[in-house]
Amino acid sequence: MDRASVFNQYLRTKGLKNTRQRMIILETFLASASHYSTEELYQVLRTDHPRIGYATVHRTLKLFAECGIATELNFGDGQARFEPLYTDHHHDHLVCTRCGKIIEFIEPRIEQLQREVAQRYDFTVDSHRHELYGRCINCSQ
Amino acid sequence: MDRASVFNQYLRTKGLKNTRQRMIILETFLASASHYSTEELYQVLRTDHPRIGYATVHRTLKLFAECGIATELNFGDGQARFEPLYTDHHHDHLVCTRCGKIIEFIEPRIEQLQREVAQRYDFTVDSHRHELYGRCINCSQ
DNA sequence: TAGCTTTTGAAACTCAATTTCATTAGCGTG
DNA sequence: CACGCTAATGAAATTGAGTTTCAAAAGCTA
Ligand SMILES: [Mn+2]
Ligand SMILES: [Mn+2]
Ligand SMILES: [Zn+2]
Ligand SMILES: [Zn+2]
Numbered sequence: 091m092d093r094a095s096v097f098n099q100y101l102r103t104k105g106l107k108n109t110r111q112r113m114i115i116l117e118t119f120l121a122s123a124s125h126y127s128t129e130e131l132y133q134v135l136r137t138d139h140p141r142i143g144y145a146t147v148h149r150t151l152k153l154f155a156e157c158g159i160a161t162e163l164n165f166g167d168g169q170a171r172f173e174p175l176y177t178d179h180h181h182d183h184l185v186c187t188r189c190g191k192i193i194e195f196i197e198p199r200i201e202q203l204q205r206e207v208a209q210r211y212d213f214t215v216d217s218h219r220h221e222l223y224g225r226c227i228n229c230s231q
Numbered sequence: 232m233d234r235a236s237v238f239n240q241y242l243r244t245k246g247l248k249n250t251r252q253r254m255i256i257l258e259t260f261l262a263s264a265s266h267y268s269t270e271e272l273y274q275v276l277r278t279d280h281p282r283i284g285y286a287t288v289h290r291t292l293k294l295f296a297e298c299g300i301a302t303e304l305n306f307g308d309g310q311a312r313f314e315p316l317y318t319d320h321h322h323d324h325l326v327c328t329r330c331g332k333i334i335e336f337i338e339p340r341i342e343q344l345q346r347e348v349a350q351r352y353d354f355t356v357d358s359h360r361h362e363l364y365g366r367c368i369n370c371s372q
Numbered sequence: 373t374a375g376c377t378t379t380t381g382a383a384a385c386t387c388a389a390t391t392t393c394a395t396t397a398g399c400g401t402g
Numbered sequence: 403c404a405c406g407c408t409a410a411t412g413a414a415a416t417t418g419a420g421t422t423t424c425a426a427a428a429g430c431t432a
Contacts, residue, residue, distance in 0.1 A: 143412035
């Protein structure tokens, strides 16, 4: 089931409505570069849909995270960011603090060690955050 | 050299002043439970030192981070938190999303794999964030 | 102590996030 | 296809952590 279907399913089961704005935001979000903040997605939408309000974009992104088709990220720049979620392709991030570039990485051995650490403290993990901050190859001269 | 000395040294070399407020905040910060937010530390201080302002607490915590005797943490609850930094004892965190308990962990194998990942992308790491969110043993029933 | 510089604390301001509320739009029913 | 209920929308207002401002106070050096 693709992400659009998951979202529509979620709306139906929650008694929420399938609106024109939500469909446009969903489409644009899935088509856009990832790791967009609410403000950035709002600006992209404004070009073709200037009547869609900021509050609606914000509320809809929250809905995406709620129904599991997006993840909310926070790279410490004071703005939440969102990316489409691929449940079968979990990844973490390298964040360049100079140019803002975001590199995604997958390292199953780290994921495995995380599980070991959690067990060590009888801790039940729901989610995790793992980010490396520094300079990308272009920004380290 | 202990943390108080590092801080005093830092003040001197930067031409900053050794004030009564800064000394009280330092002492209280080092003696307190770790992972306090600015607001929490401010409240603790208010008991014995009601004249010290919030802005001063905030500015002083920033100074601690600047001179390397504290780290600023962010666990996604919208409030920055600070902890005394032990340069020779880096650790990461398990955060219970129910009771707020924070468990510290050290896993050198994860630190090593992080370095490998960074190399893979020619990325120069300055810092990292690694937190596992979920339920502590008391909160998983 | 004088003279200069930094600090302090209350209040104002910033800015992303969130809420409010009057109006508009879905959607199930007849 | 109306009708009527409920949820959604969007502009504006509010929140709250963080930051800045500024006049008065305090630290430092000579
Ligand atoms: Mn990503
Ligand atoms: Mn810690
Ligand atoms: Zn870069
Ligand atoms: Zn707990």
